[in-house]
Amino acid sequence: xxxxxxxxxxxxxxxxxxxxxxxxxxxxxxxxxxxxxxxxxxxxxxxxxxxxxxxxxxxxxxxxxxxxxxxxxxxxxxxxxxxxxxxxxxxxxxxxxxxxxxxxxxxxxxxxxxxxxxxxxxxxxxxxxxxxxxxxxxxxxxxxxxxxxxxxxxxxxxxxxxxxxxxxxxxxxxxxxxxxxxxxxxxxxxxxxxxxxxxxxxxxxxxxxxxxxxxxxxxxxxxxxxxxxxxxxxxxxxxxxxxxxxxxxxxxxxxxxxxxxxxxxxxxxxxxxxxxxx
Amino acid sequence: xxxxxxxxxxxxxxxxxxxxxxxxxxxxxxxxxxxxxxxxxxxxxxxxxxxxxxxxxxxxxxxxxxxxxxxxxxxxxxxxxxxxxxxxxxxxxxxxxxxxxxxxxxxxxxxxxxxxxxxxxxxxxxxxxxxxxxxxxxxxxxxxxxxxxxxxxxxxxxxxxxxxxxxxxxxxxxxxx
Numbered sequence: 001x002x003x004x005x006x007x008x009x010x011x012x013x014x015x016x017x018x019x020x021x022x023x024x025x026x027x028x029x030x031x032x033x034x035x036x037x038x039x040x041x042x043x044x045x046x047x048x049x050x051x052x053x054x055x056x057x058x059x060x061x062x063x064x065x066x067x068x069x070x071x072x073x074x075x076x077x078x079x080x081x082x083x084x085x086x087x088x089x090x091x092x093x094x095x096x097x098x099x100x101x102x103x104x105x106x107x108x109x110x111x112x113x114x115x116x117x118x119x120x121x122x123x124x125x126x127x128x129x130x131x132x133x134x135x136x137x138x139x140x141x142x143x144x145x146x147x148x149x150x151x152x153x154x155x156x157x158x159x160x161x162x163x164x165x166x167x168x169x170x171x172x173x174x175x176x177x178x179x180x181x182x183x184x185x186x187x188x189x190x191x192x193x194x195x196x197x198x199x200x201x202x203x204x205x206x207x208x209x210x211x212x213x214x215x216x217x218x219x220x221x222x223x224x225x226x227x228x229x230x231x232x233x234x235x236x237x238x239x240x241x242x243x244x245x246x247x248x249x250x251x252x253x254x255x256x257x258x259x260x261x262x263x264x265x266x267x268x269x270x271x272x273x274x275x276x277x278x
Numbered sequence: 279x280x281x282x283x284x285x286x287x288x289x290x291x292x293x294x295x296x297x298x299x300x301x302x303x304x305x306x307x308x309x310x311x312x313x314x315x316x317x318x319x320x321x322x323x324x325x326x327x328x329x330x331x332x333x334x335x336x337x338x339x340x341x342x343x344x345x346x347x348x349x350x351x352x353x354x355x356x357x358x359x360x361x362x363x364x365x366x367x368x369x370x371x372x373x374x375x376x377x378x379x380x381x382x383x384x385x386x387x388x389x390x391x392x393x394x395x396x397x398x399x400x401x402x403x404x405x406x407x408x409x410x411x412x413x414x415x416x417x418x419x420x421x422x423x424x425x426x427x428x429x430x431x432x433x434x435x436x437x438x439x440x441x442x443x444x445x446x447x448x449x450x451x452x453x454x455x
Contacts, residue, residue, distance in 0.1 A: 015411055048339055049392040051345075053393055063317075066313075068287060
């Protein structure tokens with residue numbers, strides 16, 4: 001709703017007759033709009049003018065005794081307000097007689113608008129605080145979850161590497177850098193039963209949007225995508241061949257590929273390669 | 279709660295019971311229920327006296343707000359009983375809104391200012407405000423009853439109150455709320 005549409009509700013709100021969705025919308029608006037809050041205060045007093053416009057009829061005399069008896073019976077639950085003491089008398093008898101109608105009626109505004117306004121503001125604050133706490137807790141939970149996933153992946157990887165290095169059928173092959181990266185070097189450890197792990201050093205930093213991709217080429221076969229390298233800032237990388245890609249190894253190579261990797265190696269971008277000696 | 283200090287509440291009753299009773303009677307059109315409202319109002323006022331700050335405003339406005347709230351509770355309960363039973367006249371229509379011949383209106387000067395201000399409203403504005411204030415009908419109920427679009431009713435209520443504010447401020451130049 002626009003501000004004008006919301007302000008249109010101020011009279012109905014002061015009279016307590018808004019339909020429920022309008023009431024909620026206007027109350028939310030009230031805590032942020034001083035001019036609408038002032039209008040509600042005024043209208044609450046003004047509306048009470050209608051109370052002064054009714055025919056004045058004396059209540060039956062018997063009512064006085066009944067009301068005084070009922071009113072002054074102590075409440076069964078102690079009221080959560082200050083005691084009503086003699087000092088706290090209702091003082092309009094001492095007031096100057098030329099009181100304005102608005103002053104006369106403004107008690108309503110003071111009591112109601114103040115209570116509503118303060119309540120709305122305090123609710124708003126509590127909601128903001130709780131929302132912040134919920135968001136922070138959710139962030140922490142997501143962070144912990146992510147850390148857990150990372151730790152699990154690292155633990156899995158290290159278990160896998162240990163099994164490869166401990167395998168009885170372990171074989172080793174060295175990879176040499178191509179002209180594109182003459183300093184690059186790698187050493188691969190392969191167990192046909194357990195898998196393939198390759199350690200690289202002196203890999204050149206990649207441009208944004210480029211990644212190193214590991215390939216396993218079986219003897220006489222086509223290159224198999226064995227996964228992407230996680231390049232460290234110091235030019236090192238430890239690559240574990242993707243499961244199921246290293247049953248037969250002839251050559252191991254890495255190429256530079258667009259982010260996400262390629263289905264077949266871009267041979268002109270070969271960075272390092274090595275072939276298993278028979 | 280201080281015991282034995284019944285003179286304050288008796289004083290309060292003597293000064294304001296008539297206004298409270300008259301409002302409840304106007305809204306309910308039922309003397310027995312109006313008496314119950316008076317009892318409710320003064321009991322609540324006595325128990326919540328600590329919420330009322332006499333330094334800020336006289337007590338009559340406060341009492342009338344309590345009275346209207348208690349009376350609307352009764353009107354709404356009545357309406358829902360009738361809705362459930364599906365019989366009987368709508369109590370919101372049975373109140374005789376014309377003042378009786380010997381009716382007196384509250385507060386001399388204040389009362390006459392208020393009457394003059396209300397009389398200057400257009401009849402549709404006044405009708406909408408009366409259904410809102412005395413019957414506590416929701417804006418959509420008022421729209422239905424008067425067979426007017428909801429937006430028209432919202433505007434009538436707000437412009438009626440704006441006009442009353444202008445008139446009551448205007449006639450009371452020395453007032454600083």
